Amino acid sequence: MTTTPAHVLVVPARAPQRTRGEVHVLIGRGDTPAVYQRFADRLAADGYAVHVRPDAVTTAVRADGDVPQIVIGIDAGAIRAADIARVDPSAIDAVVLVGLPGPDDPDSSALTAELEIEARASCPTQQGRLRDSAIITAGQLIADLPPSVASGTIDVPVLALHGEDDRVSPLDTADGRYRQLGIDHLTVVESGRHDVLNSVHHRTVAASIVSFLEQVRHDGRAPLAQRSLSAEAIR
Template sequence: MTLAAPAHWAPPGGTTVRGTVVLLPGRGEHPALYHRLGTRLAFDGYRVTTGEADPAGPAPVVLLGHDTGAVRALELATRRPVAAVVASGLPLGEPGDWADELDARTACPVHRALLDGDDRFAPGELREPAAGRVAAPDVPVLVLHGEADRVAPAEAARAFAATLPAGRFVLVEGGRHDVLNDVDHRSVAAEIVQFLETLRAGTRGPVLVRG
């Protein structure tokens, strides 16, 4: 994970805080690249922070990691009092054959332009091996992965999710590696919000409105 100044997104004034999401970026990234996701989750009532050292806040506290940040989130969940983990783009299995990093990361023109013009973004780090043991915490884990991820194969992430005590795998059709910031980032954010709401409701599946 690239070290950078922490970032925070708070729900709008007067909004009841529904929980805390601790964001852990991946290789080459920094927290500010997740402004769209942080803003969306905050709008839905969740406090979003990058304070990994002490993941505390209004419950439920959920760790949300991408790439090596997802590996870190899974490991932290085995020894910290968190309610769940969202793991995006887990760097498992043999990496694919890719040449252009921007193209491998995302098809979203807004995010591509952001990465291309950001001097804090560290290109080339995806070529480095992903270090760290991949832990299997007992808490619920939402595993998100892009179908077209050339950095890490989706099937390896699916197989890992199947081994978890409370894992759920979601494949984003056509999604690339930075699935949280790809073309379908709104739908992915909605999937995360739905997952967070199931935690609050104490259910193991989607919360449905029944007439």
């Protein structure tokens, strides 16, 4: 029996019969695509083809000109996603940034294996998966971040998501990084940690992303990206 290499692609269990868009997920430090299988299944159930790709991808991703192309980046993958949006905005139709890290984040070297799991995800089910399987490489959240290859603001529709309790990339330090990208509003996930796609509110997060993608499909606008950091948070 052949299997898809874990670092290349996740094929959702429920592949969409009619593709409403192509979603390219760029993973973070220590992640494998299996971390995002549940998230990929949810988006596939709404008609989106989801490809989970190594975070080193920086090239254009457009493969099918008939459907929107969206890049979602988590952790180091968020840096790559922002670079794609700034270097080649014609390659994508929208971008979602999750837990954007930076060099001014606090030193996480004191994280034990158990503390790292708790820092990654607030969902108990996901924490159990991280403890009982080899879907992450422990200790990588302190690895060096990839250098950004671009500067300036993002000109495509963008949804920025960040955990209220992110210990790896604390909200108060991450806020300035989003603003440097021209993002004035941030959707904060209550009780969310570094990976809000696997937070206790992961269903609401996935639904918010689908709503964002549907707005991009219909008219290229993304009102969810206008949620005020101080006015509204995902609960």
